[in-house]
Amino acid sequence: MKATGPETKEKVLLHLCCAPDGTVPWPDLLAEGYAVEGFFYGNNIHPEEEFRRRLDAARILASSLGCPLHVLSYDPQSWIETTRGLAREPEGGARCLLCFRLQLEAAGDLAGSLGFSLLATTLTISPHKDVTAVNAVGREVAARRGLVWLDRIWRKGGGFVRSVAESRRLALYRQKYCGCLYSLRGDEDREKKP
Numbered sequence: 001m002k003a004t005g006p007e008t009k010e011k012v013l014l015h016l017c018c019a020p021d022g023t024v025p026w027p028d029l030l031a032e033g034y035a036v037e038g039f040f041y042g043n044n045i046h047p048e049e050e051f052r053r054r055l056d057a058a059r060i061l062a063s064s065l066g067c068p069l070h071v072l073s074y075d076p077q078s079w080i081e082t083t084r085g086l087a088r089e090p091e092g093g094a095r096c097l098l099c100f101r102l103q104l105e106a107a108g109d110l111a112g113s114l115g116f117s118l119l120a121t122t123l124t125i126s127p128h129k130d131v132t133a134v135n136a137v138g139r140e141v142a143a144r145r146g147l148v149w150l151d152r153i154w155r156k157g158g159g160f161v162r163s164v165a166e167s168r169r170l171a172l173y174r175q176k177y178c179g180c181l182y183s184l185r186g187d188e189d190r191e192k193k194p
């Protein structure tokens with residue numbers, strides 16, 4: 001469903017995994033006529049200094065678009081406890097699937113409590129993510145709350161390349177690992193764009 005005018009704009013809560021990944025989905029959804037607010041989860045980002053850097057970048061992006069950004073209060077320990085049994089999983093495995101779910105469940109809870117009708121994520125702009133799995137989790141999370149999931153694959157059609165260019169234009173911080181302590185240990189020598 002598309003918005004038909006300023007009074008009828010549908011509200012989308014956009015789960016923002018990081019600012020660079022939001023540089024295409026967020027303005028594109030605004031251009032489609034939606035009222036878009038961001039949600040930054042962050043419990044999967046370690047250490048705290050790195051979380052702060054990414055949050056600052058998310059705030060810069062939101063401010064550049066003139067849109068609100070909702071931020072979950074930082075509680076990395078809860079994420080570590082929940083994923084503890086999956087510490088040895090490779091990146092892209094079961095831990096990541098659970099991580100997507102934790103992020104999108106939190107987004108769904110906020111969307112429901114704030115009266116949004118639509119839910120979306122920036123996760124599918126990444127060439128490293130299983131976009132089919134992300135959208136499957138998103139659909140299920142949204143359906144359980146009576147929300148509509150915007151089933152998008154943002155990396156299609158040059159989306160990822162655009163996001164790199166936009167991140168540079170806005171001088172956004174671009175991380176070198178996906179986020180959690182496990183990805184930090186595994187990827188510290190590798191330039192990585194989540």
Ligand code: SF4
Nearest residue numbers: 096099178179180183
């Ligand atoms: S590698 Fe990234 S997606 Fe996977 S568990 Fe860690 S933070 Fe989450």
